[in-house]
Amino acid sequence: MASALARLPGLGPRSARRAVLWLIKRRETSLVQLAEALEGVRARLVECTTCGNVDTANPCSVCTDPRRDARALCVVEEVADLWALDRSRLFTGRYHVLGGRLSALEGVGPEDLSIGQLLQRLEAGGIDEVVLAMNATLEGQTTAHYIAERIEHLPLRVTQLAHGLPVGGELDYLDEGTLAQALRARRPVG
Amino acid sequence: MASALARLPGLGPRSARRAVLWLIKRRETSLVQLAEALEGVRARLVECTTCGNVDTANPCSVCTDPRRDARALCVVEEVADLWALDRSRLFTGRYHVLGGRLSALEGVGPEDLSIGQLLQRLEAGGIDEVVLAMNATLEGQTTAHYIAERIEHLPLRVTQLAHGLPVGGELDYLDEGTLAQALRARRPVG
Numbered sequence: 001m002a003s004a005l006a007r008l009p010g011l012g013p014r015s016a017r018r019a020v021l022w023l024i025k026r027r028e029t030s031l032v033q034l035a036e037a038l039e040g041v042r043a044r045l046v047e048c049t050t051c052g053n054v055d056t057a058n059p060c061s062v063c064t065d066p067r068r069d070a071r072a073l074c075v076v077e078e079v080a081d082l083w084a085l086d087r088s089r090l091f092t093g094r095y096h097v098l099g100g101r102l103s104a105l106e107g108v109g110p111e112d113l114s115i116g117q118l119l120q121r122l123e124a125g126g127i128d129e130v131v132l133a134m135n136a137t138l139e140g141q142t143t144a145h146y147i148a149e150r151i152e153h154l155p156l157r158v159t160q161l162a163h164g165l166p167v168g169g170e171l172d173y174l175d176e177g178t179l180a181q182a183l184r185a186r187r188p189v190g
Numbered sequence: 191m192a193s194a195l196a197r198l199p200g201l202g203p204r205s206a207r208r209a210v211l212w213l214i215k216r217r218e219t220s221l222v223q224l225a226e227a228l229e230g231v232r233a234r235l236v237e238c239t240t241c242g243n244v245d246t247a248n249p250c251s252v253c254t255d256p257r258r259d260a261r262a263l264c265v266v267e268e269v270a271d272l273w274a275l276d277r278s279r280l281f282t283g284r285y286h287v288l289g290g291r292l293s294a295l296e297g298v299g300p301e302d303l304s305i306g307q308l309l310q311r312l313e314a315g316g317i318d319e320v321v322l323a324m325n326a327t328l329e330g331q332t333t334a335h336y337i338a339e340r341i342e343h344l345p346l347r348v349t350q351l352a353h354g355l356p357v358g359g360e361l362d363y364l365d366e367g368t369l370a371q372a373l374r375a376r377r378p379v380g
Contacts, residue, residue, distance in 0.1 A: 076361065078362070132379060133361065135355075136358060136359040137359075161354060161372040161376055162353065162355070165352070165354075166354075167367035167371060169325065170326075171267075172268070178357045179275055180280045181352065181357060182351040183275070183278065183352075184352075189348045
C-alpha cells in the first residue's frame with residue numbers, strides 16, 4: 001500500500017509510509033472510507049468526449065454550464081491545466097484538452113493529440129476567440145505554434161497567455177530568459 | 191571570519207565554515223589575495239551620481255557607454271536589478287536606480303528614493319521612453335504606479351515589464367495570481 005501511495009505526486013516514500021500507518025490505525029473507519037471513495041470515483045469518472053476534461057458526466061459540467069461563454073475556447077495540454085486555470089476564475093469560456101504536447105524526444109506527434117477534434121470544433125463555428133494556454137516550455141510553445149498555423153485560415157482571434165514576471169517575482173532572482181521576455185513584451189502603463 | 195562570510199547572500203553558516211577552512215589552509219596565498227582584493231574594491235567603488243549604479247568610475251561605465259541609447263531609461267529598485275537586467279542584454283538604454291521601493295511598513299517614502307533626481311533627468315529632456323522595471327511585488331508595483339503618476343505630464347512613452355508565465359512555467363505549478371495575470375494580459379499570436 002505504501003508503494004502505491006508513494007506513486008501519488010507530492011507524496012514521497014516517507015510520507016507514504018506515515019499515511020499508511022495513519023490509515024492502518026483507523027482501518028475500520030478511514031481505510032474503508034478511502035477504499036469506497038476511490039472505487040466510487042473510479043466507477044463514475046468519464047472523459048468528456050467534447051473537451052477531454054475528466055468529470056462524472058459526459059459532456060462534462062464545464063461544457064454544459066450555461067453561464068459559460070461558448071464563443072471563447074481555451075486550449076490546454078492536460079486536464080490538470082484546465083483545473084489550474086479554472087481555479088483562477090478569470091476565464092469564463094470553455095476548454096479543449098490536447099492530452100499532451102508535441103515532443104520529438106518522446107515521439108509525440110500531432111496525431112497523438114486531440115488536434116483533429118479541436119479543428120472540428122472550430123470549423124463547426126460559433127467560436128470567436130481561441131486562447132492557446134500551453135506551458136511556457138519549449139515543447140508547450142512548439143505545440144502552440146503548430147496549432148496557430150493549423151487554424152490560421154479560420155476567422156478567429158487567436159491569443160496566447162502573456163509571458164513575463166510571475167506574481168511576486170524579484171528581478172534579481174529571475175532567470176535571464178524571463179527577464180528578456182518581460183522586457184521584450186513590455187507594455188504601456190495605464 | 192566565518193560569521194562575516196555567512197552574512198553573504200547564498201552562503202550559509204556551514205558553507206561559510208568550509209570556506210574559512212579552505213582560506214586558512216591557503217592563508218599565505220588565497221587569504222592575502224582575497225583581503226587585498228576586497229580592500230582594492232572598497233577603495234575604488236563609487237556610486238554614480240547620475241544613475242545610482244555602483245562602479246569604479248563616476249559617471250559609471252553604463253552612463254558613459256556611447257553605444258547605449260540615451261533616449262531610453264529603465265528605472266529599477268536596486269543596483270542588483272540593474273545588473274540582472276543588463277545580463278539579459280536586451281535593454282540597450284540607460285538606467286536609474288531608485289535605491290529601494292515605497293513601503294508603508296518600513297517607513298520608506300518618496301523622499302527616501304531618488305525620485306526627485308529621476309524627475310530632473312526626465313525634465314532635462316532627450317529621453318523618449320521610460321521603462322518601469324520594478325519587482326512584481328506589491329511594493330514594487332505601488333512604486334511603479336506612484337512614479338507613473340508623477341511623470342504623467344511629461345511627453346514620454348511610459349512602459350512596464352510584462353507580467354505572466356515565467357520561462358519554463360507549467361500552468362499546473364503556477365500560483366493563481368500569475369495565471370490570472372497571464373490570462374488577463376493575453377496577446378494575439380504571431
